[in-house]
């Protein structure tokens with residue numbers, strides 16, 4: 001494929017690219033990408049790519065909520081123990 005140079009129709013999406021444009025306004029294709037539509041327009045979104053690590057994804061997506069669940073369970077146990085101690089103390093003093 002011959003190198004595209006603006007002005008002209010974008011080889012990726014067919015939109016008109018004006019003279020001096022570094023990239024297509026419509027699809028984000030640019031000279032660096034070889035004027036293909038799947039280009040830097042999504043670079044900032046941190047999308048999963050070919051070396052997608054499923055375990056890492058699960059850890060990132062569910063690691064924090066699971067940890068906070070553990071913390072909630074921990075405080076529930078602490079509260080139960082404190083309540084038990086208080087009830088025990090009340091029963092002892094009631095005698």
Ligand SMILES: [Zn+2]
Pocket residue numbers: 010011012013014015024025026027028029
């Ligand atoms: Zn385009």
